[in-house]
Structure formats: structure tokens, C-alpha cells
Amino acid sequence: MATSTRPESPLDRPGALIAAIPAVLGFVPEKSLVLVTAADGEMGAVLRADLDGRLDESLSCLAELAASSGAETAIAVIVDAEGAGCRVCAEERRDLVGWLATELASQGVELTSSHVVAEVAAGAGWYCGDGCGRTGVVDDPAASPIAVAAVLDGRRLYDRRSELVDVVAPADEAHSAALKHLIEQSAVITERTDAIARADIEHALACAERLEGGRPLTDDQTARLALALSDGRVRDTLYALAVGDHAGAAEALWADLSRRLPEPWRVEALVLLAFSAYARGDGPLAGISLDAALRCRSDHKMAGMLDQALRSGLRPERIRELARTGYRLAGQLGVQLPPRRSFGQRAG
Structure with a gap:
């Protein structure tokens, strides 16, 4: 979990929002459910859970954390390369979005939108997770204002979460x-x-x-x-x-x-x-x-x-x-x- 303190917010532009995620998390997410929270129109805490984990526990935890961070609204981004073009998979993702919305609502947080993308990369296609029909492409993550600010602050951005974990992993x-x-x-x-x-x-x-x-x-x-x-x-x-x-x-x-x-x-x-x-x-x-x-x-x-x-x-x-x-x-x-x-x- 990380927080963004930058004044510019891509909340209303899905392509820019998805592109900003690696800079906020510190790594490029894969097989993940990412929850971007907001309050007073500004990006707040950004939370992530593995799609391969216990989703019942993960969704409940994400909702509680979102509420404790003071979030008023949230946007979900599902990153999953599997099942592209699969009708059943799309239905499962809609069910996941509905489940998440229910958990958030129980904590007083509104899920305003959801997006599905196979990978967080420039030009990757995204579509609406709840079946609304909206689509688009992801902006260049390397050119995201949040990514540029992170690099200027001296932060290293990792290709995978495992690389970040290695920073503190026992060496010998x-x-x-x-x-x-x-x-x-x-x-x-x-x-x-x-x-x-x-x-x-x-x-x-x-x-x-x-x-x-x-x-x-x-x-x-x-x-x-x-x-x-x-x-x-x-x-x-x-x-x-x-x-x-x-x-x-x-x-x-x-x-x-x-x-x-x-x-x-x-x-x-x-x-x-x-x-x-x-x-x-x-x-x-x-x-x-x-x-x-x-x-x-x-x-x-x-x-x-x-x-x-x-x-x-x-x-x-x-x-x-x-x-x-x-x-x-x-x-x-x-x-x-x-x-x-x-x-x-x-x-x-």
C-alpha cells in the first residue's frame, strides 16, 4: 500500500489512472486487484490484493482499509492477462466488481468505476469492469507525472513486486x-x-x-x-x-x-x-x-x-x-x- 501526495490527479482519466499505478505501488502489478481511493476529489491510498488469494478475505480487508484511510469513493483496476476475450471470465470479473462494491458500501465507501486491463503497459487496452461498455488504452507509465515525480524524488520503480521484496530479503x-x-x-x-x-x-x-x-x-x-x-x-x-x-x-x-x-x-x-x-x-x-x-x-x-x-x-x-x-x-x-x-x- 502507498499514498500519493501529488496535486495532479488522473482520477477522471482511466488510461492515465492505470498508467500511474506502478509509480504509486513502486512496481508493475500483475494478477492483481488494485483499489484507488479518493476523498475531496484527490487520490488517496492505493491498495492491492492478489487475485490468486482468498478473495473473500481480501475484499473485506480492502474495504476496511479504504474506510480507515478516510476514502469517500474508490476506483477498482483489475490487472489480469488471463482470460482475454473470454465471456465467462468477463462475467466473473463483473461478479467480482459487484462483490467489491458491496463490501465498500458496507464501510461507507462508493465504488464509482472499475477497469480491467491485461497488463499495465503503454497502449494496452482497458475496458469497463462492470459491463458499461467503455474502453480505451493505457497511457505510458514511464511518462506518468506521478512516475516522473517518483524518479525525481530518488525512488526506484520495479518491474515486479518480487524485485521490491528482494530489497529486504535475507541475502545469505x-x-x-x-x-x-x-x-x-x-x-x-x-x-x-x-x-x-x-x-x-x-x-x-x-x-x-x-x-x-x-x-x-x-x-x-x-x-x-x-x-x-x-x-x-x-x-x-x-x-x-x-x-x-x-x-x-x-x-x-x-x-x-x-x-x-x-x-x-x-x-x-x-x-x-x-x-x-x-x-x-x-x-x-x-x-x-x-x-x-x-x-x-x-x-x-x-x-x-x-x-x-x-x-x-x-x-x-x-x-x-x-x-x-x-x-x-x-x-x-x-x-x-x-x-x-x-x-x-x-x-x-
Whole structure:
């Protein structure tokens, strides 16, 4: 799930709306039901479900999420290459649209239109999902104003959802197992003083700089980071890096740790990555990271809060306010963090 903050809205132009979907989701959907919500005439949360999944549960969940995001209306886009020209398939899709409309209506959201397309690609034909007879072609997704804005913001767009998932997927299970042994050996029982927390934060800053310079982290450095993130003072301070001048370097560090660390230490890196992505408006990466974090630990408070905020369409600027706590903690510990940057420009 992702949210669009761009003022231009293609809601009344199906070809433009379908073309904008990859930029909002972060990937090109296949075999998917995409629900574009709106309120006050502006695009809101964009939700997706697999057509191959349990549709009864998916439709109910989509309707609840749409309502919680404050949606007044919604537009459905069915992306399915199978069954093109199949009369029975067309009837099944009309049934699906009717079912979705009923679920949305039960949540106070009106389904205003629906479109079916075999693929989200320039020139692909779309037709009305409820049998109204309207047809047209999809605009060029690469030329969508939302796609252009996403690229200018530094977001990468993926051809498939699986490529986005790979950003946080464990890279080497054997190496992660070796790291687990090292982390457990390093976890000597000691008093976690403010001085130790301060040193660990400074170590994290140095590791981000090292990684940004093209030098991979050693296993000892990685093990120390894993243990440091288990300290609430360290972890909560490091959330502030998402709004600092070197946010990009910090996010790269969290992504690296997400792929390399074993459970249970991996979860904190995933949540830091999700927070960083969310703060800069990258809902797709934030969502993928939170899904992985909640699979590691379903009761993680910060992950649960961010997941709920993302699903309800809370704007990134509201999430950035949480970073103030990190700067306050840094001041209490005597740590100098990178200065806050002005959003609207890319992080360094």
C-alpha cells in the first residue's frame, strides 16, 4: 500500500489512472486487484490484493482499509492477462466488481468505476469492469507525472513486486547463521550505561559513512550494531537519521542490515528501514519492510504503529514528527546527529 501526495490527479482519466499505478505501488502489478481511493476529489491510498488469494478475505480487508484511510469513493483496476476475450471470465470479473462494491458500501465507501486491463503497459487496452461498455488504452507509465515525480524524488520503480521484496530479503542464510553465533558470543552481560549507548550511536554513524564510501561492514561491526539496536535509547535515537542530512546513507545501512542480520535482531533494522522509507514518501518500500518485520515479530509496537499509519494513508510529514524524539534523546546522551534537512530535496 502507498499514498500519493501529488496535486495532479488522473482520477477522471482511466488510461492515465492505470498508467500511474506502478509509480504509486513502486512496481508493475500483475494478477492483481488494485483499489484507488479518493476523498475531496484527490487520490488517496492505493491498495492491492492478489487475485490468486482468498478473495473473500481480501475484499473485506480492502474495504476496511479504504474506510480507515478516510476514502469517500474508490476506483477498482483489475490487472489480469488471463482470460482475454473470454465471456465467462468477463462475467466473473463483473461478479467480482459487484462483490467489491458491496463490501465498500458496507464501510461507507462508493465504488464509482472499475477497469480491467491485461497488463499495465503503454497502449494496452482497458475496458469497463462492470459491463458499461467503455474502453480505451493505457497511457505510458514511464511518462506518468506521478512516475516522473517518483524518479525525481530518488525512488526506484520495479518491474515486479518480487524485485521490491528482494530489497529486504535475507541475502545469505549461512552467513546469517554465522553472524548469529558471533552476536550471541558478543552479548556479554554488562550495564548499558549512557556512555555505552552514546558510543554505539557514534558507531552506527561511522558504519553508515563506511558503507556509503563503498566499504562493506565487517562481521564484528555488524554484530555490534545488532546488539546496539536492542537498546531502546540507541534505536529510538537512530530514527532521527531518517530526517537528517545523511538520511540516504543511514537508509542504505538499514537495508544492508535487513538482508544480513539473523532473527531476532533483523527486525529492528527492518523497522528503521521502514521508518526511513516512509519519512521520505516511499510507501512501497516501507510496506514491504513492515511486512517482513511483522513476520519476524508480530507484536513489535513501532512496526505495528507504522503499519497502521501506512494503511490508513497517514502522510509522511506526520511520520517525520516522530524523529523529534530521536534528536531529543541525542541531546540527552550528548551525541551530535546530522542536522535536519529540508524536505523537497533528496537526502545525501
